[in-house]
């Protein structure tokens with residue numbers, strides 16, 4: 001089949017099931033009032049290695065409301081990427097509700113606020129990987145109607161790795177933390193196998 005966006009003729013829009021699997025950026029921030037915030041973003045990725053830069057895309061809530069993660073990143077100048085591993089599946093989902101800014105999703109999901117070293121926002125203590133990020137810029141995207149839609153970029157200024165996921169060979173062992181990833185609809189997958197392939201000479 002071929003379709004132009006919004007004219008797919010299927011019971012559910014297939015778009016997000018066609019770019020898979022997507023890593024989940026589990027983004028923690030602090031509000032200017034000091035309330036911790038945590039939410040998953042699967043329009044997330046690394047955008048650059050040198051310097052390391054990551055990005056997440058914040059759509060809108062009902063009406064023109066801006067998502068707390070974006071507001072906090074812009075207003076405080078920092079955010080954290082936390083790895084959502086298979087062991088944290090339920091907690092990741094618990095933090096995705098449309099909660100008002102005064103709700104602390106760490107407490108709501110029973111997660112530990114671990115301190116960062118270079119920024120004030122907390123990271124998820126149970127998460128095996130966390131990037132401390134300094135807010136870089138927001139790029140506004142086209143949007144439908146009055147809704148907001150934007151990509152938020154951050155420069156990674158500190159990286160936490162739980163040493164238990166580093167193998168004897170010094171390589172981070174993906175199988176020791178099994179990243180959770182997003183598919184389409186309400187579907188997810190877990191990275192549960194890895195193979196190695198070297199580029200041609």
Ligand SMILES: Cc1cc2nc3c(=O)[nH]c(=O)nc-3n(C[C@H](O)[C@H](O)[C@H](O)COP(=O)(O)O)c2cc1C
Pocket residue numbers: 024037038039040041042043044057058059060066067068069070093095096097098099182
């Ligand atoms: C796995 C998963 C991935 C999500 N990815 C995104 C995303 O990329 N962009 C987005 O705007 N919302 C995404 N959401 C919805 C947000 O997590 C949700 O709107 C949340 O309430 C935003 O919280 P905040 O306002 O505290 O930032 C996702 C939800 C789930 C469960």
